[in-house]
Amino acid sequence: MDDEKDKKQKEDQQINVELSDEVAEGIYSNLAMIAHSNSEFVIDFIRLMPGVPKARVKSRIIMTPDHAKRLLNALKDNVEKYEKAFGKIESGNEPPEFPMNFGGTLGEA
Incomplete structure (x- = not known):
């Protein structure tokens, strides 16, 4: 009986998430800036x-702030899983150089 009740509660907590084609393409980002106040x-x-x-x-x-902490924990968990599967990520401790150097030579027009 308790198993059925637990199963019903889990079914009630499921969220149906929709992902449009446009959003599914994603947006490339190579830099993030974070700011905060007492409420966000x-x-x-x-x-x-x-x-x-x-x-x-x-x-x-x-x-x-609660969701930011959940995101932090989810990212930590996923980085650990990634490194377990593919090896250690060798960066992240040094701030990026500006302007960023993507390798190769600089193009001229």
Whole structure:
């Protein structure tokens, strides 16, 4: 009986998530800036391209502190799973160089 009740509760808690074709394509970002107040976290996802003096915010996500902490824990868990499957990620401790160098030579027009 308790198993049926637990199963029913889990079914009631499921969320149907819709993903449009446009959103499914994703947005590339190679830089994020984070700010916060006492009631929210603001994460700006930015695309910084070599040789372009201006970086553009491609997406801004605003969330509560509780959700920001959940995101932090989910990212930590996923990075650990990734490294277990594919090996250690060898970066992240040094701030990026500006302008960012993507390797190769700089193009000229």
